[in-house]
Amino acid sequence: MxxxxxxxxxxxxxxxxxxxxxxxxxxxxxxxxxxxxxxxxxxxxxxxxxxxxxxxxxxxxxxxxxxxxxxxxxxxxxxxxxxxxxxxxxxxxxxxxxxxxxxxxxxxxxxxxxxxxxxxxxxxxxxxxxxxxxxxxxxHPVAAETHAADEACYRNQHGLIVQCSHCRRIERAAQPGHWDWVPAWVAVQPPHTSHSLCPPCYDYYYRFRRGTLPRPQ
Ligand SMILES: [Zn+2]
CATH class of the missing domain: 3.30.450.20 (PAS domain)
Known part of the structure; x- marks a missing residue:
């Protein structure tokens, strides 16, 4: 000791x-x-x-x-x-x-x-x-399916990049519900990033755990 x-x-x-x-x-x-x-x-x-x-x-x-x-x-x-x-x-x-x-x-x-x-x-x-x-x-197991840090693809109409707080994937602006692994933005967070939870992370890790957590916007 x-x-x-x-x-x-x-x-x-x-x-x-x-x-x-x-x-x-x-x-x-x-x-x-x-x-x-x-x-x-x-x-x-x-x-x-x-x-x-x-x-x-x-x-x-x-x-x-x-x-x-x-x-x-x-x-x-x-x-x-x-x-x-x-x-x-x-x-x-x-x-x-x-x-x-x-x-x-x-x-x-x-x-x-x-x-x-x-x-x-x-x-x-x-x-x-x-x-x-x-x-x-x-x-990182999804490193094989990496996506480029493409502002046009990911920055939404409010000027925000939306990242899952749990798995850190990024939601596509034009295709809500599609979340991609963008390593450049995991290494360095882009300006005006908003945090949310992707649906699988929300359900598995938070929704059905202790307490009630409203679905993040
Ligand atoms: Zn997630």
Whole structure:
């Protein structure tokens, strides 16, 4: 077991450290997956060291930790069609006092990454722990069917590119319901991108899961 110094105040709030039951802080510190915690008002109250490594790999650092410091409401850290899903799900975890799990995708232009997320309410329900584990990492299977970043094909009448928040495919402007893998726009998000969920992702990962999520526009 690795010895740990106390995590700095930029990574843990005193209230969370005091409320922590059912887990030793060292367990969360040593967890190889990215861990964060939310207090009863769904504000960020803890990050483990792996959370910053995860953010760095996903090109989030240093932006994420400065944009979303401890105390940030989750509603400010998650935008788009997934916000209501996570807010409702986490609220219910704290209400029920029972763990909940969920799979999600966070791929790059060439690598498919699927994560498993486990959420544990503390016994006193003052906070919950969210542990993210990498479940699948492989060359992106749809890379063979790539499409060029063609503005004329994908930018819609409102001037927006519509991307699925889950699988990151892009919807064709003239053929709604057709979603293509456009790696150049996964690598670098084009300006004026709007996030939605494609129908299969919405149904399989969100619609029939915990809570009710209105179909995103
Ligand atoms: Zn999708």
């Amino acid at each position: 690795t010895a740990h110094a106390e995590p700095p105040s930029t990574r843990v709030t005193p209230a969370f450290a005091a409320a922590l039951d059912k887990f030793a802080l060292a367990t969360l510190e040593n967890e190889p997956g990215a861990v964060y915690a939310l207090d009863r008002d769904l504000r960020l109250c803890y990050f483990n060291p792996a959370w910053f490594r995860f953010a760095e790999v996903n090109r989030g650092e240093p932006g994420i930790s400065t944009r979303f410091p401890l105390g940030t409401p989750l509603a400010a850290a998650i935008s788009g069609p997934l916000q209501m899903f996570y807010l409702a799900s986490y609220t219910q975890v704290l209400q029920d006092g029972t763990p909940w799990q969920h799979d999600y995708e966070c791929s790059s232009d060439t690598v498919l990454r699927r994560f498993h997320q486990r959420c544990y309410p503390l016994a006193n329900r003052q906070a919950m722990i969210i542990i993210n584990s990498l479940a699948v990492e492989q060359p």
